[in-house]
Structure formats: C-alpha cells, structure tokens
Amino acid sequence: MAEQRIIIVGAGPAGTRAAQACVAAGLQPIVLDEGRHAGGQIYRRQPDNFTRPYTKLYGTEADRAQAVHDAFDAIRDRIDYRPETLVWNIADRHVWTASGTGQTALPFDALLLCTGATDRLMPVKGWQYAGSYSLGGAQVALKSQAVSIGHRVVFMGSGPLLYLVASQYVEAGAAVAAVLDTSPFSARVKALPDLLAVPSILWNGVKLTQAIKRAGVPVHLGVTPVEILGDPDTGVNGVRFRDSGGKEQSIACDAVAMGHHLRPETQLADLARCAFAFDSHTRQWLPERDGDGRASVAGVYLAGDGARILGARSAEASGTLAALAALADLGLPVDKGVTASLRGEVATYAKFARGLATAFPWPSAQAAALPDDAVLCRCEGVSAGDLRAVMRETGAQEANRAKAFSRVGMGRCQGRYCGLAAAELIAAEAGIPVDQVGRLRGQAPVKPINIGIGDEK
Amino acid sequence: MPVMSRFVRLGETDRPPVTLYVDDQPVTALEGDTLMVALLASGGTLRQGEFGPEKRAGFCLMGACQDCWVWTSSGERLRACSTLATAGQRIVTSQPESTWPSNA
Numbered sequence: 001m002a003e004q005r006i007i008i009v010g011a012g013p014a015g016t017r018a019a020q021a022c023v024a025a026g027l028q029p030i031v032l033d034e035g036r037h038a039g040g041q042i043y044r045r046q047p048d049n050f051t052r053p054y055t056k057l058y059g060t061e062a063d064r065a066q067a068v069h070d071a072f073d074a075i076r077d078r079i080d081y082r083p084e085t086l087v088w089n090i091a092d093r094h095v096w097t098a099s100g101t102g103q104t105a106l107p108f109d110a111l112l113l114c115t116g117a118t119d120r121l122m123p124v125k126g127w128q129y130a131g132s133y134s135l136g137g138a139q140v141a142l143k144s145q146a147v148s149i150g151h152r153v154v155f156m157g158s159g160p161l162l163y164l165v166a167s168q169y170v171e172a173g174a175a176v177a178a179v180l181d182t183s184p185f186s187a188r189v190k191a192l193p194d195l196l197a198v199p200s201i202l203w204n205g206v207k208l209t210q211a212i213k214r215a216g217v218p219v220h221l222g223v224t225p226v227e228i229l230g231d232p233d234t235g236v237n238g239v240r241f242r243d244s245g246g247k248e249q250s251i252a253c254d255a256v257a258m259g260h261h262l263r264p265e266t267q268l269a270d271l272a273r274c275a276f277a278f279d280s281h282t283r284q285w286l287p288e289r290d291g292d293g294r295a296s297v298a299g300v301y302l303a304g305d306g307a308r309i310l311g312a313r314s315a316e317a318s319g320t321l322a323a324l325a326a327l328a329d330l331g332l333p334v335d336k337g338v339t340a341s342l343r344g345e346v347a348t349y350a351k352f353a354r355g356l357a358t359a360f361p362w363p364s365a366q367a368a369a370l371p372d373d374a375v376l377c378r379c380e381g382v383s384a385g386d387l388r389a390v391m392r393e394t395g396a397q398e399a400n401r402a403k404a405f406s407r408v409g410m411g412r413c414q415g416r417y418c419g420l421a422a423a424e425l426i427a428a429e430a431g432i433p434v435d436q437v438g439r440l441r442g443q444a445p446v447k448p449i450n451i452g453i454g455d456e457k
Numbered sequence: 458m459p460v461m462s463r464f465v466r467l468g469e470t471d472r473p474p475v476t477l478y479v480d481d482q483p484v485t486a487l488e489g490d491t492l493m494v495a496l497l498a499s500g501g502t503l504r505q506g507e508f509g510p511e512k513r514a515g516f517c518l519m520g521a522c523q524d525c526w527v528w529t530s531s532g533e534r535l536r537a538c539s540t541l542a543t544a545g546q547r548i549v550t551s552q553p554e555s556t557w558p559s560n561a
Contacts, residue, residue, distance in 0.1 A: 034520060047489035050469045051471075052468065119517065130502045130513055130514035131463060133516055133517075134522075137519065142467070145464075146469035148464065149463070150465065254463070255463070412526075450534070
C-alpha cells in the first residue's frame with residue numbers, strides 16, 4: 001500500500017507539532033510554509049546572521065519558542081518541507097501551491113490546516129497614512145529585523161498583543177509615546193475568573209503592563225480613538241483620542257501600532273468547503289470542528305490560531321491533537337490517553353481565551369461610529385461614507401453583495417483588515433445583528449500570485 | 458518636512474553593508490535586511506497609494522496586506538516585507554503600468 005499522504009499547511013507551533021506527530025507515526029508529511037524558515041509568526045526566526053538570544057526575541061516564551069524550533073529542526077530531514085511556498089487554492093481534493101519555482105497541485109489523504117492568524121483591525125480615521133502598522137507588523141519589525149516602526153510610537157487598540165509588543169519595544173530601547181487601550185479596566189475584573197484558567201499567562205500580562213508603566217509610558221484605558229493625524233506625503237504625525245473621562249487629547253508620534261487581538265486565517269478552510277459558524281463571543285465566523293480538530297469535510301483538520309484564536313501554547317496542543325485525529329482516521333494506532341490529555345489542555349486555553357475576549361472586547365460600536373470621511377478599506381481607499389451610500393442606493397446588507405458594489409474587501413488584502421469592521425458598520429447601518437451580514441467568502445488565489453508561471457516538473 | 462527615515466534600528470547593526478539602487482539612487486542597507494527595512498531605514502515611504510493622495514509604507518509586515526509592493530527594474534512585483542535586500546538590486550517604487558503611455 002502506498003504511504004498515505006498528509007499535507008500540513010503552516011509551520012508555526014501547530015504545524016510543527018502536527019508534523020512531529022506524523023513523523024512519530026512513521027509517516028513523511030509534506031509541510032508547506034509561506035515563511036523562509038519554520039516557526040510561524042509568533043515564533044518567527046530572525047535571519048541567520050542576526051545574533052540576539054532567544055530570551056531577547058521571545059521574552060517569557062523563549063523556552064517554548066526554542067522547543068518548537070528544536071522540534072522542527074529534529075524532524076526536518078524526515079519531512080518534505082517546502083518553505084516560501086504559498087497555498088493559494090484548495091479544490092477537487094488538491095492543494096494548489098505556488099513558489100519561486102512554479103506551481104503544483106498536490107492530492108492528499110489528510111489535510112491539516114495550521115494557517116495561523118493575522119491582526120484584527122478596527123479602522124480609525126487616518127489609518128491609511130504611512131506609519132500606521134498592525135500590532136503584529138510592529139512586532140515582526142522588531143523581532144525579525146531589529147527595527148522600530150518609528151521614532152516615537154503610539155500603541156493603540158486592545159488585547160494582549162498591545163501590551164506584549166509595547167513592552168518589547170520599551171525593552172528594546174524604542175521610544176513609546178503611549179499605550180491607548182479601548183477596553184475599560186472593569187472588563188478585566190469581569191474576565192478574571194476565566195483568565196485564572198492559566199495563571200502563568202495572566203501573571204506575564206501583569207508583569208508586562210508594570211514594565212511599561214515603570215518605563216514612564218502613559219497607559220490609558222477605556223479610550224475612544226478619534227483620528228490618526230498625518231500628512232499624505234510624510235505620513236503619521238499624531239493621534240487624537242478621547243480618554244475614559246470623555247476629554248479629547250492629542251499625542252505627537254510618527255508611528256502607530258494598532259490592532260484588536262487576532263483573527264484566524266480561514267480562507268483555505270473556506271476553499272476546502274468547510275462549514276462555518278458564527279462565534280458570538282468574538283463576533284467572528286469560525287470553521288466548525290470537533291473537539292479533536294476534524295472539520296466538516298472528511299480528511300480536513302484544523303488546528304492552532306488558524307481555526308480559533310487560542311494562542312501559541314494551545315496551538316502546540318491542538319496541532320498534535322489534529323494530527324492524531326488524522327492518523328486515527330487513516331487507521332493508524334493512536335494513544336487515547338494522550339488524546340484525552342491534549343483535549344483537556346485545549347479546553348483550559350479555550351477558557352482563558354474567553355477571558356481575553358471579555359477583558360479586551362472588540363469595540364464594534366467604533367465601526368458604526370466611523371465618520372463618513374474616514375477610510376474604511378485602506379487598500380481601495382473606500383470611505384465609511386462610500387459604503388453607507390452604497391447601502392442606501394442598492395439596499396445591500398450582505399457582506400459579499402456590499403463588497404461587489406462598494407469594493408470594500410476587494411483590494412490587495414482581500415478583506416483581511418477591513419472585513420470585520422465593514423460587517424459591523426453594515427449591521428449597525430441596517431439595524432440587523434452582525435451574523436446576518438454574513439462573512440466575506442474566501443477567494444482563490446488567497447494571496448496575489450504571479451500569472452504565467454509554468455507547471456513544476 | 459519629509460521624513461528622513463521611518464524605521465529606527467535598535468540592534469543587529471554589526472552586519473556587512475550592501476548597496477542597492479532605489480529609483481536609480483544608491484541605498485546602503487545591511488545584509489539580512491528586508492527590502493522594506495532597507496528602504497524605510499533610509500526614507501519615509503515605499504510607494505504612492507493608487508486610490509488616495511497619500512504615500513504608503515506597508516502595514517502588516519507578514520505578507521498578508523500587500524501594501525508594500527515595489528518592483529524590480531524589469532517589472533517584477535516584489536513584496537518588500539518578505540524579500541531580502543541584495544547587493545546591486547535595482548528597485549523602482551512606482552508601478553510599471555502607471556507609466557504606460559495609455560495612462561499618461
């Protein structure tokens with residue numbers, strides 16, 4: 001019998017642990033990675049000629065980052081690893097890839113999607129100016145290139161990444177002008193019972209916040225962002241916000257790192273025709289899966305933050321778990337005790353993640369309140385007013401229909417950064433719940449590819 | 458006042474320099490820099506936005522937003538955040554198609 005072909009998309013914590021489980025079962029999975037080196041985003045590796053130690057790069061998670069990297073390096077020769085390879089479509093039980101050398105369509109018996117996450121963004125008037133970056137982007141700049149995104153940086157948004165990246169900037173010697181958090185302190189108190197599910201991460205968060213304050217950086221909670229001030233040619237020059245008391249304040253800066261936690265990269269699950277369900281806690285559509293990671297489509301498995309934002313630690317557990325589910329479905333022996341303990345681990349992280357969603361809520365009302373002249377879709381330069389006008393003229397209240405008429409979500413990022421806010425704006429404008437707006441369908445190619453490339457031999 | 462540099466180097470500066478050309482001007486970067494860092498450590502922006510008056514300088518740095526496109530002198534499109542800067546590279550920061558006669 002020919003060996004069963006397992007394809008793993010992604011080489012972050014989930015993809016690495018999934019590959020490790022396959023290798024342990026005597027299989028040789030194909031691991032497709034968009035990155036140049038395995039590690040994913042959160043454990044992204046610096047270039048080979050950089051010399052900072054793990055403790056500098058990954059802080060409290062240094063040991064975990066190193067363990068994931070070491071695990072990958074240990075199986076590197078026993079897997080078919082393809083770095084710098086984009087999966088741009090899944091159709092007819094084939095995974096379509098593109099890389100520098102060409103494109104290929106790979107059939108699979110089991111497909112493990114470990115696609116990771118991108119930042120969840122709430123547009124702010126002026127966010128199109130040069131110098132506005134996603135929080136994750138600000139972290140990548142520091143982690144993988146040892147640069148700050150500006151000479152004076154404001155961190156604005158909410159979520160654990162806001163404090164993590166701000167503290168990493170402070171620690172690296174960058175000038176941090178302020179941390180502006182849209183979440184009020186009261187939300188954290190409410191979230192405490194769930195957050196206590198993983199006290200070590202909670203404690204890390206407390207320590208990071210203390211370090212930021214100790215460095216003399218002002219931290220404002222419960223703010224409402226008003227505008228990123230800037231100039232078309234020179235970019236960002238300040239931020240205007242209302243503090244928790246309703247008083248308007250301005251801060252001079254030349255860079256803003258913004259974001260509201262993360263959103264899963266689910267386009268491939270969508271193209272694989274997995275069923276999705278609306279998650280009211282995070283107000284996001286997520287691919288359905290059973291407790292072990294099985295999607296609604298046979299032979300497709302989902303793990304890590306690409307399925308649901310549960311964090312890097314959980315991704316390691318869910319990556320292994322999904323691989324074990326795939327192995328079991330392929331008729332290979334799987335240790336039920338291991339499976340049970342991994343399920344328990346993921347459940348604990350899910351409780352913690354629920355706490356994070358409570359502590360750092362997605363400020364959906366901010367989308368509804370965007371002024372008409374604010375750019376909503378920064379790829380196509382479509383304003384909030386443009387989208388409202390389209391709704392009035394066409395009656396469009398469904399995400400894909402509104403996209404077709406307004407071009408919101410049709411640009412370079414394919415709706416990754418404006419799609420969730422656009423849905424909130426449509427819902428508010430139409431007076432309907434946001435789940436009724438639906439979700440932007442994943443479209444192939446999930447990222448732009450060069451046309452005219454030949455088939456790979 | 459034009460921004461002289463957007464990104465600020467905070468370490469890892471002990472790397473050999475490489476010289477590339479951006480819109481025919483020499484730019485000195487460090488070995489291991491991405492094109493984005495090479496361009497924004499020596500300038501303020503990457504390109505002109507197509508649908509607004511503002512210039513752009515990238516956004517996500519992880520290959521998801523496509524805001525950081527630049528081009529080689531032969532017209533190949535590159536994502537500045539995920540392409541390494543190499544010696545002698547010739548980069549242009551305006552979309553080749555935008556200078557086609559039909560758009561003039």
